[in-house]
Amino acid sequence: MSLSHILLGLLEKPQSGYDLRQAFEGGAAHYWTAELSQIYPALKKLETAGHVTSTEVASQKGPSRKVYERTESGRDELVAWIRTGPAESASRLAYVGQVEFAHVVDDLAVTSRLIETLEVSFGSLHDLLVEVEADLRQQTRTSQVLHELLAVRLGLVTLRGRLEWCDDARKLLKDAS
Amino acid sequence: MSLSHILLGLLEKPQSGYDLRQAFEGGAAHYWTAELSQIYPALKKLETAGHVTSTEVASQKGPSRKVYERTESGRDELVAWIRTGPAESASRLAYVGQVEFAHVVDDLAVTSRLIETLEVSFGSLHDLLVEVEADLRQQTRTSQVLHELLAVRLGLVTLRGRLEWCDDARKLLKDAS
DNA sequence: AGTCACTATATAACTACTTATATAGACGTC
DNA sequence: GACGTCTATATAAGTAGTTATATAGTGACT
Incomplete structure (x- = not known):
């Protein structure tokens, strides 16, 4: 599953699920898109795995936001994914994400x-x-x-x-x- | 679902499920791929819908082949899909198939x-x-x-x-x- | 006051796709 | 003759992704 990896990459800055979808629309759209209904469960799974942590933040407009932050373990997971290189059968262009987030490997x-x-x-x-x-x-x-x-x-x-x-x-x- | 439409397009000539996968590997790979485990049920569904018919043909090498043929109704379905034009949210490049098969619209x-x-x-x-x-x-x-x-x-x-x-x-x- | 649009999260139902596995004959090769 | 590879179909189990729907507060327009 590489949506999780893309989300980990986008979490260079702490963001909410809603923010992450905006990221898909502005710029990342040329190689990946995802619906909110897919992003929320994916974040929950990342949280159970310990790759992200969430903090509830009160919002001035609308309900309170859940802001997700990448953990050390999350960074390690991202680095490991990038190091494996592109999958041969990539119907979706996940490798663009690998290039984009490769700076975390340093x-x-x-x-x-x-x-x-x-x-x-x-x-x-x-x-x-x-x-x-x-x-x-x-x-x-x-x-x-x-x-x-x-x-x-x-x-x-x-x-x-x-x-x-x-x-x-x-x-x-x-x-x- | 546009795998069905792609299959209908590829069935310009009668072919088996196995043949159709070869078509995905040779040329069509740049915009679409599909596993046999996805192709076989898709063909079955197309047959129940009346968009294709199958005939069992004895083979000299290996088991007998099931050769699928596009029906009039299948051609109509394909034409209708091409006429609707590209979907806005096309994570896969189905529109290339629409271009490739547009000759059926005449x-x-x-x-x-x-x-x-x-x-x-x-x-x-x-x-x-x-x-x-x-x-x-x-x-x-x-x-x-x-x-x-x-x-x-x-x-x-x-x-x-x-x-x-x-x-x-x-x-x-x-x-x- | 009512509707619409936007921010925000969440889940259910469905559809699409991948991976693994089973079966089986033909052909080549070691 | 045992093993690997290619042709050929099929299904089960699991993962990924889409569409529809519910909830709820804010601000703008009518």
Whole structure:
């Protein structure tokens, strides 16, 4: 389950469940979203596991808020997740969270390794799609072939963008170290 | 549920559940994956709904295969799904399937409308991230800010790629009509 | 005074998805 | 001939995620 990990990452600052959903809407939306009905039970589970603690805070508008804070154990769990690197079968883009929260590891080499791993998997998917596209180009341009070509090209531009990003990321990391 | 719709789209040619999984691995993987344990019940459900029919075919290697075929009603269901356009909250990229299978609608105007809708939603997410990036650029370059910047840029290159694709797709459609 | 929108938490019911396991024939190889 | 791998279908158990609904206070508009 990586929603828990994403929540632990977002808890760099103590926040309520409601706040955390705002975080998903503003910025994090490009790689992950979650409903409140999923966030509240997830926070409760993290609390029982000892990865977060909660304190009730009176609010000027609406009911009192429950503000969650990451514990040492929570930080350890987050670090462990980031160190494992991206899962091969990631239908959701949890690896973006791993990159975003990698600063808690306090070791840029971990970030570099993450990027290298991603580059390999982006690369092989890209190569596969290049072949599929070449195949489609040789077929007579029926409506079906045209639409398949559109779908494949969407994959290609996305992967080309991500590969460019790997390059860019390496440069940023070199400048930083 | 759009796995059913994706399966209906892939059933342009009659195929078995096993074949359909291969399709997810070869090419469709960039926007959707599904395990066999999810595909088999989904096909059964489609059969009860009358959207597909199955015929048992003896196989030279291994056990006999169950080959599924899309019915008229299945085609109607697929067309209806494509006509509704992309869902706003699409954590998985089902809209790529809508583009890929749009040829069954047999009306390029539908494809054009799909692309226009996508361009709007890609655009607004892109604009949001541009603002977030500008914000981060002004902050002192701590490790945390660097990692947030990396995550935001990954989103940006992805969205820039997709916006380029919208342009490209419009041109391809113009040439085709 | 009534309605709407926003902050805030919570749960029930449902749907989707993953992981593990069982079965079974064909083919290759050690 | 024992083992591994590939084709092929299927189900059980568990986890993740969505949709609907309830509750409740605040502020703004009508």
